[in-house]
Amino acid sequence: MKSTRRELLKVGGRTILAAAIGRSGLEFGSEFEGEKGPKDLAKLKFSQPLRVPPILSPVRSDATTDYYEITQKEADVEFMPGIRTRIWGYEGMFPGPTIKTRRGRAAVVRQTNRLPGDTVVHLHGGVTEPASDGFPTDMIMPGESRSYVYPNQARGATLWYHDHAMDHTAHNLYMGLAGLYIIEDESEAGLGLPSGEYDVPLILQDRSFGQDGNFSYHAGRAGRIGARGAVMLVNGVSWPRFEVATRKYRFRILNGSNATAFEIALGNGRPLTQIATEGGLLTRPTECPSIPLAMAERTEVIVDFSGYPLGTQIVLNNVGGEGPKSEIMRFDVTREERDENTIPEKLSDWEPLDPKLAVRTREIEFGISMEFNIHPLIWTINGKKFNPNASLANVEYGQVEIWHLKNRKFGSLEKLHPVHVHLVNFQILERNGEPPKPWERGWKDTVSLGKGEEVKIIMKFDGHRGRYLMHCHNLEHEDHNMMARFDVV
Ligand SMILES: [Cu+2]
Structure with a gap:
């Protein structure tokens, strides 16, 4: 197999890659190798043009809704010239096709799983009812289909859809199950x-x-x-x-x-x-x-x-x-091209959520449990493993809450935890007691919680009632229990 591939590479005149790939037993890019890739990798740089994922066309549309169909399937794609890589992709693409929709127009996406493993689809950043939000146990088994309904009532933004399957989200995404979902907003048109x-x-x-x-x-x-x-x-x-x-x-x-x-x-x-x-x-x-x-x-x-x-x-x-x-x-x-437009000084309206409106502040701690000794290692939220049947927090519909997120120190295992909350967008009130950084002063659905950091976020829970998730977006942390259910009641 190896010699065939080398032969192919030679025919393609890409001996640089043959050298890189053929290195005895050394996989490049693995964390086990301390991320030491071969120097030959540098020769790959800037040799290929950027591709832009295609926009997915609806299979049909009516007065209120566009209907899409996506097949999740395996395919072989070229990330590097002459090298074929097996992926799992929406429509067999890596990344998947982009869904572009307009605020106020609903989308129904029917997902069919033709992969060898079960999958779940989550629209990250979407204000979505629980049945369509991609709860990790709501799996699409191989050969089955599921339709997801997205109302797209929230403001225009760049969202993404990706896998959320119980215990193997990380592998599914690594294999390619991710794509962009752009909501266009009329209010942007004049800018x-x-x-x-x-x-x-x-x-x-x-x-x-x-x-x-x-x-x-x-x-x-x-x-x-x-x-x-x-x-x-x-x-x-x-x-x-x-x-x-x-x-x-x-x-x-x-x-x-x-x-x-x-x-x-x-x-x-x-x-x-x-x-x-x-x-x-x-x-x-x-x-x-x-x-x-x-x-x-x-x-x-x-x-x-x-x-x-x-x-x-x-x-x-x-x-x-x-x-x-x-x-x-x-x-x-x-x-050379001319561009007459200037960037407007004002882009959108902003209503800061007043901390005085918050009915409570919840303390939420991202840490590690050693309950089974060092192996296996369990990432926890408030000391607990993910339990799909238990809610960590019952929040009342329409109410404003502050969540005080803390990254708990645990020796050398302290890690970055990007915290994602489903259903809502939030504003950052404080990072380590200071105002948020300049680049995070907008509506957010994910916040970086670095080593030893504390962040206060504020949000209003509306849109839908039901069960939702908050979790770390280091996907291996998420799969290994750094996830919690909250219920909007
Ligand atoms: Cu984490």
Whole structure:
């Protein structure tokens, strides 16, 4: 098998990759190797053009609703030239096709599972009734289908849909079960933000590959630290280059990795102009030298390439990233174009939730249990493992609460926990007793809870009643019990 592959690679004239893949017993990108990828990986950089996931067309539409059908299936795709990798994808794509809808228009997505394992679909950021929210035990078994109803009444934003199956969400996502879901909002129409081909999603993911070209999925120490990889993918392409014109672009950026946080910055030192967080547009653009992006967080930025001479190359860096992952992709300025619009000073209205409206503050602690000694290691919320049949918090419909999230220290095992709350968008009141960071002052559905950190968030529980989830979005932590049910009653 190996020699056949090498032969193929030679025919393709890609001996660099043959050398990288053929290394004796060394998988590249595995955390077991301390993320030491072969130097040859560097030669892959910026050799392939960026791809943009296609927009999924509805199979039919009526006055209020668009109906979509998605088949979850295996496919072989090329992340690196000449290397075929088996994936699990929505419509067999990595990432899945983008669903683009309008605020106020409902969508029904019928998902059919043609994979060898069971799946669940969650619309991350969606205000969705419990039956369609993707509770981990509401599985779609192989060969079966399930329809998910999304009302899309909330403000326009960049959401994503991804797997949420009990105990193996992490593996399912690593294999490819993730795609973007964009809600467009009429209120954006008059702002003159870059649109069409100048409105570009960037889904950032890292992956590890084995000698056979397939993903090498390792959840890390004790099977529960988190799966990483030394190969940086953007929209399913390793370290792509993107040819841009001398004008402004809008980038919708998602950290879709299992267990890797990024911090994005332009390689030329110019700031990023942030315009949105998970829950849509900010009140006004914010200049950020860099923007940290924990797992599942989204940010939207405007980058203006006007004024750069043709031939300029600007790398999108990952500040603090190790080895090959210190760079993400490259923008190549290749053509002149005029762009008349300026970025408006005001983007949207903002109503801060008044802490005085909160009926209570809940203390919620993200920690580790050693109840079974060191192996297996259990990640907990308030000392408890996930129990789908028990609610950690019963919140009353329509009420405002403050949640005081704490990352509990536990020796060297202290880790970043990006906390995601289903159903609601929240505002960050405090990070470690200080105001939130400049890049997190918008509507959020995921907040980074770093080592030893404490964050206070405020939210109003409305939209639907029923059972929902809050959990860590390090997917291996989530699968190994750092998840809790809350009920809106
Ligand atoms: Cu975690």
